[in-house]
Amino acid sequence: MTIDRSSMTALKVTLIGFAALASAMGVGRFAFTPLLPLMQAHAGLSLRQGAWLAGANYIGYLVGAMLCSMRVPATRHAVRYGLVAVALLTLGMGVTGRYDVWLVLRFGAGVASAYVLVGVSAWALPALAGHDRSVWSGWLFAGVGVGISLAGLLVLLAGARGYPPAASWLALGLASTAVAAIAWAPMRAAGASAAASAATQHAGRLSTDDWRLVLCYGTFGFGYIIPATFLPAMARDVIPDPAVFGWVWPVFGATAALSTVAVALGSSRMKSRRVWAIGQLVMAAGVLVPVLWPGIAALLVAAVCVGGTFVAMTVAGLQEARRIAGVNAARLMAAMTAAFALGQLAGPIVVALAATNGTRHAAGPSLLAVALLLAGAWALWRSPD
Incomplete structure (x- = not known):
């Protein structure tokens, strides 16, 4: 593929x-x-209602990923x-x-975020x-963790000051509007090289x-989603003060951002498939710890282990998809994203069906997540590089 270096630098x-x-994933x-x-x-939202709201977003993400896999969109x-849809929604x-x-x-935000992830991945990775x-991909994907961390810090500040959730949603929506405005013109200029790349793809x-x-990407989706959805709620059950439990999510995001840079810098020493397999093992440990030793310390360990591996x-x-699929990488990425979305959709639904009072219902789904993560790690480790 030919890159127009003059119009879009690395x-x-x-x-x-x-x-x-940062906008699509950290907010959307x-x-x-x-x-x-x-x-x-x-708002008096119950945990069951919260689980279905999360599930609506994951259904949207699944729909978006499946649409991308059936017809690879112009990036x-x-x-x-x-990005515009994420901001408005x-x-x-x-x-x-x-x-x-x-x-x-939340359904619409899920669809939009899937399109942005597939679009950015299919455009930016070959461009770099x-x-x-290519090593800069770590900084690229650090946007996910930074977006999560900044959104968590904003919500932490709002909760500590007693602001209603609507104020946080509006502030995050305005931030996403700014990102959409900034990216609009440069992405239009990037269209020519992106379209040329898409034209070389075939079914x-x-x-x-x-x-x-x-x-394996599907097992990853189910494995991470329970802590990724319910860590702050679990922490609130332990310590109701938002100035304390609110730190769990910024820690999650910060470790996610740092991990991507570390992986990119060390990519020359270890193949991506090995990194993925080891990440599933670490994530499994992070999901298991709060089940065995409930408490705020265990939840912080989970935030580090899961946040530090999922991005x-x-x-x-x-x-790895780009390495083995070549010009069909975007299609494989979309198929993997759809499997991931299906796995993460199953997580909140299982939690909602198991919900009673409090968050102890998460033990059963968490153990299932651990088993799937370990199975995926085994399959990746034994597969050809």
Whole structure:
């Protein structure tokens, strides 16, 4: 593929992709997580309702990923319109208090965030490779963790000051609006090279190894989603003060951001498939610890173990897809993202079905998550590099 170096430098690609992922994933996907305990306190939201709201977002993410896998979108459209949708749908969460509307808004945000993730990955990874800056992918995907951390800090501050959840939704929506505005023109300029890349792709059947990656990515989706959705709510059950339990999510995001940079810097020493397998083992330990030793310390350990692996595993998985699929990488990435979305959709649904009072119901789903993560790690470790 030919990269237009004059119109889009490696630094510009990294910064735009970083900001896009911070908005799409940190806000469109995960802003609900730190806001869940505040919505429980201020809006009377039950844990079961919270689980279905999370599930609506994951259904949307699944739908978006499946649409991308069936018809690979033009990256400029996927990123630009996806970012605009994330901004508008997030603002909508702050202007209505109707639960049925929230379900629709969170579904739409899931669809939009899937388009942005697939679009950014399909555009930015080959663009950086064309500039001989593949190692910068760590900084690119650090946007996910930074977005999560900044959203968590904003919600932490709002909760400590007693602001209602609507204020946080509006602030996050305005931040996402700014990102969409900043990325609009550069992504339009990036359209020519992105379209040329898309034209070289063709529909092909996934190989056995492709399907191995798809299935393992699905176990990853189920494995991480319970702590990724319910860590702050679990912490609130232990310590009700938002100035304390609210720190769990920023820690999660900060470790996610740092891990991607570390993985990218060490990518020359270990193959991405090995990084992915080891990440699943560490994540399994993080999911298991709060089940065995409930308490705020265990939840912080879980935040570090899960937050420190889930974005790094995303990077490793997408890099592996690009390595083995070549010009069909975008299609394999979309199929993996769809499997991931299906796995993470199952998580909140299992939690909702198991919900009674409090969050102890998470023990059973958490143990299932551990088993799936270990199975995925074994399959990756034994598979050909």
